[in-house]
Amino acid sequence: MSKIVEVKGLKKNYKDFEAVKGVDFHVESGEIFGFLGPNGAGKSTTINMLSTIVKPSEGKAFINGFDIVKQKNKVRSSIGLIFQESTLDEKLTANENLMLHCKFYGVEKNLREARIQEVLEIVDLTDRRTNVVETFSGGMKRRLEIARGLLHYPKVLFLDEPTVGLDPQTRAHIWEYILKLKEKAGITIFLTTHYMDEAEICDRVAVMDGGNLIALDTPDELKRNVGGDILEVTTENNEEAKKLIKATYLTEVKELEQVLSFHVTKGDEFLVEFIKTFNIPIKSVNLRRPTLNDVFLQLTGREIREEVISQKDRMKKQLRQGRRGH
Amino acid sequence: MEAIYAIWQRDILKFFRDRTRLVGSFAMPFMFLILFGSGMSGAMSTMLGGEGASGPLSDFNFVEFMFPGIIGMTVFNTAIFSALSVVQDKEFGYMREILVSPMSRVSIAIGKVLGGSTVAVFQGLMMLVFVPFIGISISYMTIIKLFPVMFLVAFAISSIGLLIASSLKTAQGFQMIVQILIFPMLFLSGALFPLSGMPAWMDVLVKINPLTYSVDMFKKIIFDVEQMNPVLVEAMGLNLRIFDHVITFTEEVVVVTIISIVFVVLATIKFSRAEA
Ligand SMILES: Nc1ncnc2c1ncn2[C@@H]1O[C@H](COP(=O)(O)OP(=O)(O)OP(=O)(O)O)[C@@H](O)[C@H]1O
Ligand SMILES: [Mg+2]
Numbered sequence: 313m314s315k316i317v318e319v320k321g322l323k324k325n326y327k328d329f330e331a332v333k334g335v336d337f338h339v340e341s342g343e344i345f346g347f348l349g350p351n352g353a354g355k356s357t358t359i360n361m362l363s364t365i366v367k368p369s370e371g372k373a374f375i376n377g378f379d380i381v382k383q384k385n386k387v388r389s390s391i392g393l394i395f396q397e398s399t400l401d402e403k404l405t406a407n408e409n410l411m412l413h414c415k416f417y418g419v420e421k422n423l424r425e426a427r428i429q430e431v432l433e434i435v436d437l438t439d440r441r442t443n444v445v446e447t448f449s450g451g452m453k454r455r456l457e458i459a460r461g462l463l464h465y466p467k468v469l470f471l472d473e474p475t476v477g478l479d480p481q482t483r484a485h486i487w488e489y490i491l492k493l494k495e496k497a498g499i500t501i502f503l504t505t506h507y508m509d510e511a512e513i514c515d516r517v518a519v520m521d522g523g524n525l526i527a528l529d530t531p532d533e534l535k536r537n538v539g540g541d542i543l544e545v546t547t548e549n550n551e552e553a554k555k556l557i558k559a560t561y562l563t564e565v566k567e568l569e570q571v572l573s574f575h576v577t578k579g580d581e582f583l584v585e586f587i588k589t590f591n592i593p594i595k596s597v598n599l600r601r602p603t604l605n606d607v608f609l610q611l612t613g614r615e616i617r618e619e620v621i622s623q624k625d626r627m628k629k630q631l632r633q634g635r636r637g638h
Numbered sequence: 639m640e641a642i643y644a645i646w647q648r649d650i651l652k653f654f655r656d657r658t659r660l661v662g663s664f665a666m667p668f669m670f671l672i673l674f675g676s677g678m679s680g681a682m683s684t685m686l687g688g689e690g691a692s693g694p695l696s697d698f699n700f701v702e703f704m705f706p707g708i709i710g711m712t713v714f715n716t717a718i719f720s721a722l723s724v725v726q727d728k729e730f731g732y733m734r735e736i737l738v739s740p741m742s743r744v745s746i747a748i749g750k751v752l753g754g755s756t757v758a759v760f761q762g763l764m765m766l767v768f769v770p771f772i773g774i775s776i777s778y779m780t781i782i783k784l785f786p787v788m789f790l791v792a793f794a795i796s797s798i799g800l801l802i803a804s805s806l807k808t809a810q811g812f813q814m815i816v817q818i819l820i821f822p823m824l825f826l827s828g829a830l831f832p833l834s835g836m837p838a839w840m841d842v843l844v845k846i847n848p849l850t851y852s853v854d855m856f857k858k859i860i861f862d863v864e865q866m867n868p869v870l871v872e873a874m875g876l877n878l879r880i881f882d883h884v885i886t887f888t889e890e891v892v893v894v895t896i897i898s899i900v901f902v903v904l905a906t907i908k909f910s911r912a913e914a
Binding site: 363364365385386388389393395397398399400401402403404408412413415416417418460 | 640641643644647648651652655656730731732734735736737738739740741742
């Protein structure tokens with residue numbers, strides 16, 4: 313495998329605010345690489361630097377061997393981009409949007425027709441080809457953008473929050489397409505998300521927070537590092553229970569919405585032992601494998617809080633649509 | 639080259655798809671012709687020669703006088719507002735699709751200016767449908783002469799539009815600035831009334847206004863100035879002078895060409911510096 317994206321000490325300052333504080337990583341050719349982090353972590357800023365939209369304040373990065381500052385046009389030809397916000401021309405038809413893209417990227421004339429057909433098939437939009445984009449649903453627009461991003465056969469496809477604001481069914485669909493792409497085209501996919509379940513699908517995940525890369529590994533490895541399983545209990549007296557668990561098992565206990573949770577090794581054996589010996593009345597217990605949310609929690613001491621974030625995104629999206637309405 | 643063509647083609651495609659814009663662009667010049675032309679022609683004739691003026695001045699027809707100005711106004715408006723699409727593309731995100739592609743910024747800027755110019759020329763030529771109602775006659779030769787001049791003017795003004803649009807982020811801001819700019823330029827161009835007997839300071843503004851030369855070129859093409867009575871030529875303001883030198887058509891072409899080049903270069907530089 314080769315390193316299709318290489319990043320060395322990449323930094324971005326906006327005035328005296330450090331949006332990205334110097335990150336180092338690489339992406340292997342052909343993998344799905346995920347950027348996970350809460351709002352304002354610096355995910356989009358990093359993607360924007362890699363895709364030559366924003367000039368880095370410091371550091372270097374190479375895509376497909378090309379320098380993102382010195383060889384902008386070569387980099388641009390090597391990548392496909394799907395932004396967090398839609399960049400379709402809604403007054404034009406799907407076909408017109410795609411045809412313009414071919415021209416922008418210098419796709420050869422005699423290849424255009426076949427390419428457009430091909431990418432529309434990947435995202436199941438063949439029958440909407442001559443419809444004006446305005447009439448598309450949110451999910452269809454997203455799919456069309458993905459199709460457009462593929463037209464020039466990029467080496468790396470960047471997807472910034474590809475499923476934000478979409479219903480679960482459409483999200484699942486978009487993921488089907490992304491996985492299909494990986495298999496079919498052997499394309500490298502670099503995406504950002506703050507949905508845990510989406511990060512799970514990635515080959516490797518980089519966790520970002522406050523402009524720093526705080527972890528980078530496969531989802532399994534990241535979870536393994538959390539250590540064992542997670543036991544969640546509610547009791548008659550949480551205050552006392554917390555103290556008791558800390559004292560008995562020498563572990564950190566977190567409380568969230570009346571539920572105490574802590575890490576245990578060999579969870580199944582521990583659970584039996586725990587119920588037998590714990591002398592504060594237990595209301596409920598739940599033993600589970602760690603999720604990436606636990607990874608995040610352990611790394612930062614905070615939850616990524618999917619619900620809160622997705623609400624905020626819905627609002628953002630509504631605002632955006634409102635603005636477009638007139 | 640293909641990049642320039644693609645950017646141009648998108649603007650043309652969108653222009654012809656937008657019916658309201660097509661109709662709207664007719665409404666304004668039409669209103670001007672009716673209101674100013676027919677409504678005020680009496681007042682104008684009175685001002686020029688008194689009631690029942692005799693001699694050459696009785697030939698003065700205000701609607702006829704206004705017509706080249708209306709064409710100029712249409713070309714001007716369409717060309718400068720075509721740059722609105724640049725700001726809208728920024729607002730709606732499409733500018734990113736354009737800017738992250740491997741096309742050179744220069745091609746994009748040229749494509750935009752050419753798109754705006756083409757649309758403006760089209761609109762300007764469409765104004766010729768009013769010809770039969772005004773009672774002037776225009777030969778094919780006139781149209782063939784009008785065409786390149788319109789294009790030159792449209793190119794200059796589109797470049798000014800792109801320069802403004804490249805410096806702004808919102809459509810509202812753009813519209814405001816253009817409105818502020820457009821009215822004095824129109825009023826001080828001789829498009830709507832003859833520019834004779836102005837105070838000196840205003841005369842200076844008239845002479846540095848690129849529209850003055852643009853409108854005058856249209857007038858010189860549409861009216862057969864050489865065949866006209868000198869008194870009438872004077873009254874209609876058809877003898878533009880700088881320090882007693884009567885400006886010729888060729889000089890006007892040179893002036894507008896220079897303006898075009900200066901602004902297209904400035905606009906391209908400004909546009910190229912934009913971050914997506
Ligand atoms: N153009 C800008 N000027 C000033 N600050 C900026 C600019 N763009 C981003 N920032 C700041 O940089 C930080 C990182 O923003 P970024 O958009 O990269 O976050 P993100 O991880 O993509 O978040 P989200 O999940 O909300 O998309 C934020 O605090 C943001 O306010
Ligand atoms: Mg983002």
